[in-house]
Amino acid sequence: MKGVAEQMQQAQERSEDLLNRARFVIQNDNKLQDYLGTNIQLGNPIAQNSTTQVINGRSRNKTSLIVPIFSSKGGQAQAQVEEVDGDVKISVQLANGRVINLGTLGSAGKTIDVDYKEL
Numbered sequence: 001m002k003g004v005a006e007q008m009q010q011a012q013e014r015s016e017d018l019l020n021r022a023r024f025v026i027q028n029d030n031k032l033q034d035y036l037g038t039n040i041q042l043g044n045p046i047a048q049n050s051t052t053q054v055i056n057g058r059s060r061n062k063t064s065l066i067v068p069i070f071s072s073k074g075g076q077a078q079a080q081v082e083e084v085d086g087d088v089k090i091s092v093q094l095a096n097g098r099v100i101n102l103g104t105l106g107s108a109g110k111t112i113d114v115d116y117k118e119l
Contacts, residue, residue, distance in 0.1 A: 011050035014063045014083070019045065021105065022081040022090055026069065029102055035094055037073030060085055 019042070026032060027040045047066040052059060062084045069077040069092065079092045090102040 007052070011063070014050055014061065015045070015048050015065060018063050018065060018081055018083050018088065019067065021088060022065070022067065022079060025090055025102055025105070026079055026092065029100075031100060032077075032092060032102070033071075035098075035100070036069065036071035036075030036077060039072035041070050042079070043068040043070065 023042050026042060032040065045065045045067050047064075049062075049064045051062050053062075054060075062082070064083075065079075065081040067079045067081060069075075069079055075095070077092050077094045079090060082089045088105040090105075092100045092102060094100065
């Protein structure tokens, strides 16, 4: 059971880290401030999912969050934040249904492990 508890702890830590990274991007996006106003705040995630797959010895982590957004003007929106192996994609759906893609944050120094065999 220790393995399951450790996996749950790691998933929680990944979710918290992802939320903090998303908070910084969302709160500092000028386009989003034009629609919602300043002093943008994020609520607690209303949905979250964390999975780890191991295929051919390669581990792949995916974490997704749905987070409500509020502003000083009374604006409301919902952010979808997804991280796959360090690359983070953030999109925000406004109350009128419009979606604003805030882009993708890449992970610096990503290493690709390759085995080469001549046949």
